[in-house]
Amino acid sequence: MRPDIGPAELEAVTRVLQSGWLVQGKEVERFEQSIASRHELLHGIAVSSATAGLHLAYEALGIQKNEVILIPSFAWPSAANMAVRCGAEVVFVDVEPLTYNICPKDLKTKLSQCKEAGKRVQGLVVVHEFGLPADMDAIMPLAETENIWVIEDAACALGARLPSGAVGTFGVMGVFSFHPRKSLTTGEGGCIVTNDPDLEARLRSLRNHGQIIENGQRQFGSCGWNYRLTEFQGALGNTQLERYDTMLAQRRQVAAWYHQHLCEIEGLALPPLDESHTWQTFMTVLGDAFQRDNIVADMRKQGIECSMGAFAAHRLNPFASRHLNKEDDCPVSTRLLNQGLALPLHAFLDETKVKRVAESLKVSLSR
């Protein structure tokens, strides 16, 4: 990845740095409002990262200790880490082999298994992995039947949209990330979106040490955190948002070139060229005959940086002990962990460079 920071961003950040107002002010407010209105939602609450946003989302809902939160396994483990930090039990759900998103069938299985084991499920986190919307039309009715809340971890998916709505607008809250590996960056940063005024008030207070204003006086309503975004990050975000649609179009073009130049390689599965995808990552899946880490090393020798795609959270140390002596209950995630190969993806790739990646990959796979 390579962040796309141009002269407008440099000018905006410099202007804020020279203004003397560095933390959460008008720029952050404008950024929050723009993110909310892009989603036709009432509230955007900017935070210092998506992980902070997920933490606050749980805190604002009031997590019940030892009750279950269902989370797809194939994703960066922020949602699972924060759930554990809030005292919840995490049950991982497997993903679909082609979309890498939560599998509605396994979700049903895990819901039944929780019931059989006498565990109460309080909520579900849906990750829109790598920027491709999960199947919300299948998932939301399941959550409604079970009477559980849904938080959308849309960290990678700003701008992704299904025919039935924008990503981030289906659940009670949606959380975005602006880490440099995302298509829009503020360095570090995140934003929670919601239509619920009570959640909004709690999120704003918890983000800022638990402060509230009562009768014009500053009070501490609860014990909060400092998860604020800085003004210069807000200014960076505002500038990036102005050209975000163009930035997304560039990423979609790169993905289309990859499809064109990789589609005939045997033993390589490509992600779907879906028009709703925002392409935070272009992850291919290698056939079982290939050792992913060897391919990464060989590509590096050819001057091209590739990497694994994402982690399978159920296999990570803090969670793996739950699976000791048990069959792997998220086998698709495990396969994607082992065979996923993410290719370079950023705004500075042209078709010649994409072709070079494709040619190098063919060489690596043939050795």
Ligand SMILES: Cc1ncc(COP(=O)(O)O)c(C=O)c1O
């Ligand atoms: C699905 C998902 N959730 C959460 C995060 C964490 O985002 P942040 O780095 O802003 O905390 C990431 C980061 O890669 C992610 O991919």
